[in-house]
Amino acid sequence: xxxxHAAGLYLLTLVLLIAACDEPDSYASIPENDLVxxxxxxxxxxxxxxxxxxxxxxxxxxxxxxxxxxxxxxxSHPEAWAYLYSCITDSLSTLEPPLPACQR
Numbered sequence: 001x002x003x004x005h006a007a008g009l010y011l012l013t014l015v016l017l018i019a020a021c022d023e024p025d026s027y028a029s030i031p032e033n034d035l036v037x038x039x040x041x042x043x044x045x046x047x048x049x050x051x052x053x054x055x056x057x058x059x060x061x062x063x064x065x066x067x068x069x070x071x072x073x074x075x076s077h078p079e080a081w082a083y084l085y086s087c088i089t090d091s092l093s094t095l096e097p098p099l100p101a102c103q104r
Contacts, residue, residue, distance in 0.1 A: 008049070010071075030077045038080060041070055042087030050095055 027035065047059040062070075074080040 008045075027079050027083045030080055030083060034073060034077065034080065035083065037073060038084045039087050042084060042091045046088050046091035046095065050092060 030038075044059045044062065047057055048061060051058040070084075074084060
């Protein structure tokens with residue numbers, strides 16, 4: 001869990017740094033197959049972070065090897081961090097909020 005939170009903070013920091021330097025929404029240098037993989041990762045991370053464990057859509061916690069492969073993918077294309085963050089926010093916006101009785 002700590003690896004996941006550290007990876008999330010790392011993602012956010014890098015996205016902010018990259019977004020300040022590059023033209024927004026310019027992801028032309030990222031190959032299409034990497035874009036597809038980043039979109040898949042965004043759904044996994046968003047569902048894992050937000051949905052309760054018993055929910056049928058809850059994603060399993062990625063292991064450290066999977067997180068490492070995501071980091072390597074994003075490091076190979078610096079714009080990928082911004083794209084991943086954008087996809088995560090899009091994924092979060094499509095999830096239905098929990099009922100008030102379920103909120104902590």
